[in-house]
Amino acid sequence: SLTIGIVGLPNVGKSTLFNALTKNDVLAANYPFATIEPNVGVVGVPDSRLAVLAGIFGSQRVLPATVDFVDIAGIVRGASEGEGLGNKFLANIRESDAICQVIRAFKDENVVHVDGKVSPKDDIETINTELILADLQSIEKAEPRLTKESRLQKEKVAVLAAVVEAKKILEAGDTLFSKGITKGTELGDLLHELHLLTTKPFLYVFNVDEDELTDDAFKAEQSALVAPAEAIFLNAKLEQDLSELDDEEALELLQSVGQDEPGLATLGRVGFATLGLQTYLTAGPKETRAWTIKQGATAPEAAGVIHTDFQRGFIKAEVISFADLVDCGSVAEARAKGKARMEGKDYVMQDGDVVEFRFNV
Ligand code: GDP
Numbered sequence: 001s002l003t004i005g006i007v008g009l010p011n012v013g014k015s016t017l018f019n020a021l022t023k024n025d026v027l028a029a030n031y032p033f034a035t036i037e038p039n040v041g042v043v044g045v046p047d048s049r050l051a052v053l054a055g056i057f058g059s060q061r062v063l064p065a066t067v068d069f070v071d072i073a074g075i076v077r078g079a080s081e082g083e084g085l086g087n088k089f090l091a092n093i094r095e096s097d098a099i100c101q102v103i104r105a106f107k108d109e110n111v112v113h114v115d116g117k118v119s120p121k122d123d124i125e126t127i128n129t130e131l132i133l134a135d136l137q138s139i140e141k142a143e144p145r146l147t148k149e150s151r152l153q154k155e156k157v158a159v160l161a162a163v164v165e166a167k168k169i170l171e172a173g174d175t176l177f178s179k180g181i182t183k184g185t186e187l188g189d190l191l192h193e194l195h196l197l198t199t200k201p202f203l204y205v206f207n208v209d210e211d212e213l214t215d216d217a218f219k220a221e222q223s224a225l226v227a228p229a230e231a232i233f234l235n236a237k238l239e240q241d242l243s244e245l246d247d248e249e250a251l252e253l254l255q256s257v258g259q260d261e262p263g264l265a266t267l268g269r270v271g272f273a274t275l276g277l278q279t280y281l282t283a284g285p286k287e288t289r290a291w292t293i294k295q296g297a298t299a300p301e302a303a304g305v306i307h308t309d310f311q312r313g314f315i316k317a318e319v320i321s322f323a324d325l326v327d328c329g330s331v332a333e334a335r336a337k338g339k340a341r342m343e344g345k346d347y348v349m350q351d352g353d354v355v356e357f358r359f360n361v
Pocket residue numbers: 008009010011012013014015016017028106107108111207208209235236237238
């Protein structure tokens with residue numbers, strides 16, 4: 001499955017956030033090596049439709065989609081030079097499908113900032129510089145080879161041209177993602193063989209003081225720093241507290257700081273979208289569930305997420321849109337009203353499709 005790597009300078013609240021994410025109290029301090037080995041934390045993707053479906057079907061349980069976050073410790077200035085942890089750090093980012101930067105905005109004199117002052121803009125630049133330098137190194141390594149290959153292999157001419165273009169952007173201090181060059185775009189795909197870091201989608205978590213959670217002007221200013229990447233604002237300590245409370249207490253605490261949902265829920269939703277993922281829904285008395293597919297997946301591919309046999313033996317999918325199902329109140333009524341569609345193997349799944357697959361085993 002796809003993963004999002006969490007990176008950030010030391011002391012910005014990564015471990016605190018990650019502890020909330022994994023809902024355990026494994027503090028990095030108690031495990032000196034825990035910051036070296038990557039850890040995985042799983043967060044649910046909030047979807048209000050699930051509870052509605054569970055109500056219609058009388059489902060015993062609800063299973064939301066999830067996103068995997070990997071805690072990648074060890075970014076420091078010079079990481080791109082491959083010193084010590086640097087290599088490991090870059091390798092871990094290379095394996096991630098998206099990059100989540102945690103940025104410190106909270107002010108606390110008791111927590112030392114590595115560069116002596118709290119400045120989201122500078123911190124973002126420090127991290128991006130390391131990623132950009134690492135990409136420039138990859139390019140410098142690949143360029144002579146591509147130049148040679150392009151003399152004999154026509155298809156390498158375009159790759160070389162893309163590399164030259166990418167190099168210009170990186171040398172100007174920009175990430176490729178910030179210029180719209182990412183997987184699925186023409187340039188992004190040409191660059192694929194170089195396994196660059198900055199073509200991965202980025203998202204930013206600003207670890208802010210509680211009063212900044214509701215400060216729209218502040219948030220707009222920070223968001224502008226990272227656009228087109230998404231920015232999320234949360235307080236890591238608050239998230240850790242929330243993760244230890246039951247639902248009712250958590251809601252009360254959230255409301256006391258003017259929030260509708262935990263920052264981690266927002267992170268789950270935004271992370272999921274950043275990865276280019278989508279869900280479809282299944283529902284029955286046993287469970288209502290959101291299944292994860294790539295945007296643009298066909299019905300058989302969607303069936304394959306449940307079981308490879310479902311894809312192999314795919315016959316058709318009975319699809320009712322969530323809105324139609326809610327309007328009709330039951331599958332039987334939706335069928336009677338002609339709202340249940342039989343879709344074949346070329347059908348492209350749409351967000352909110354409620355599906356039942358027909359297949360041969
Ligand atoms: P990491 O090095 O990025 O993993 O940072 P930690 O999660 O270990 O946090 C560093 C220090 O900052 C710890 O003492 C945390 O308790 C503190 N900290 C983390 N998040 C916040 C926050 O939102 N507000 C304040 N005031 N302190 C925080």
